[in-house]
Amino acid sequence: MHVVILAEFATASGGAEKVAVESARGLAEAGARVTFIQAVDGPADALLDHPGIGRVPLSLPDVWSLPAWRGAVAGIWNGEAARRLTAALAALPEPADCLHLHQWSRAFSPAVLPVLLAQSAPLVLTLHDYFLACPNGVFYRFDQGAPCSLEPMSARCLAAPCDPKSRLHKAVRVGRAAALRVAAGRDRLDVIHVSDASLARMAGMLAGRALRHHRIDNPVRVAPGAPAEPERGDAVAYVGRLTAEKGADLVAEAARRAGLPALFIGAGPLDDALRAQGAEVIGWRSPSEVGEILRSRARAVCAPSRWYETGPLTIYEALAQGIPAIASNRSGAAEKVRHGETGLVVAPEAEALAEAFRTLKDDSLVARLGRAAHAAYWQAPPTLAAHAQALLGLYGGLTDEAAHHHGDRAGHSNGEPVVAAMR
Incomplete structure (x- = not known):
């Protein structure tokens, strides 16, 4: 073929x-x-x-x-x-x-x-993403910092100042969405x-x-191997672009409240703000480097998306390595996390995340979640x-x-x- x-x-x-x-x-x-x-x-x-x-x-x-x-x-x-x-x-x-x-x-x-x-x-x-239906592609109100509740391409959608850049950008995206409907015919x-x-x-x-x-x-391209030992880690890790809709700022604030270090692997518009909150931001790394860093540093990997993220790969990659995952209840990846067994599913709110992070101070709990995550993932792994x-x-x-x-x-x-x- x-x-x-x-x-x-x-x-x-x-x-x-x-x-x-x-x-x-x-x-x-x-x-x-x-x-x-x-x-x-x-x-x-x-x-x-x-x-x-x-x-x-x-x-x-x-x-x-x-x-x-x-x-x-x-x-x-x-x-x-x-x-x-x-x-x-x-x-x-x-x-x-x-x-x-x-x-x-x-x-x-x-x-x-x-x-x-x-x-x-x-x-x-x-x-x-949602570009086949939604002009800005993420079905998210950047002006409100919350998921959208409007019908895509309705009159209220067209009038909403939801674009992350400007109303002019919104107009262009609306034009693209209209062209897409015509093109699909x-x-x-x-x-x-x-x-x-x-x-x-x-x-x-x-x-x-x-x-x-x-x-x-x-x-998910993670090679089979022994599970990590997340109870030896020192930080809550976030991997990906550092933006508000993906909840990077929530990780920093929740970690501060919980008294745990926050480690960010990636880059984005929130770089400086995260560093100002005392977070460790190390920029982008190769996939192999990310794996090594997570195995040595992460007590858990957190993906606290504010938008309805379709399926962030970081959750799957954490589970594959035997690292507990903390997923937003708005994220598609949350369906892969067994709450309280392989990780935690939490609302993308600072205090809810802080409460989840506080539980990560228990080494025995972190070890149990990590082992269960690894075992569950490798029962039916989504390999290449x-x-x-x-x-x-x-x-x-x-x-x-x-x-x-x-x-x-x-x-x-x-x-x-x-x-x-x-x-």
Whole structure:
């Protein structure tokens, strides 16, 4: 099977890119032929260095690197992206059996959807966020610091000053969301959700659209090994971009109240504020370095998202190493945490988190949570191999269906979830 994976970057700098790169590697190791089409110029992750993976850069600019007006136009509808993608697909040495799009908000734009839907191969989208429904992509009111309760693209949504940057940026994002609806047209789309919570929430938001919903976990690239000894750690750790919607400030405040050190691995707009609160911020590290740091320092890993994060990988990676996880009850990853057994599920509020952190002072409790986390995770780990097999099962079903219908992918869907489960 020849699979074409499309992502805007070829490095694992964020969750969507990380999954795109790792799934490409997993598919290649499973025997699939993979073409990885990256929109933006830049380095490629070493995972893409495999004889079964071909890489095609389109050399498009990131819209955030363009002058304001050009970035706005390209963000809404990038005709050049459509032209270059059309040429790249036509030049492939063999036709694609399946197309898998991971991102379209930074360079591709909605303009690539008609190109992909015109191909004879079925198209799959992984929904790492809420851009298919919500203009700002995270279904979050940055003006209120709380999840959104409005119907996406309703009159109240259009008027809400919810964008993290400005009303002008909101207008551009609304234009992109409208263009996306037009680009998708009446064609049926097969979409993958990475958590049960995301599936339930997005299926409701997208009711009435011609979609079929599938459920496959993100891959987690942690090698099997002995569990960590988190009771020897000294800090509560946070891994990822340091922003308010991801709750980085909550970790610092809760740790201060609980009398525990806070360790931040990552960077972002809250860098200086976190350091001012006495937190240790060490910047980005390679995946191997992150693993070593967590195993030596972390009593727990905390992901206290204020937004409805679809499935933060840091929770899965902590559990895989035998480190207790503290997840926001708004996060899709919370469904992987057994409260009081492998970690804690807590509201993203400073005092609730502080109370959870206070319990981490008990070495015996931390040790018990860590051992149980490791044992539970490795009963059915979402490895690259398992992820690849789930994808190949989905691709195979879609290609068989396309062949049965003589390549006609247009049709009606009742929007009911179809579960391709790898939980």
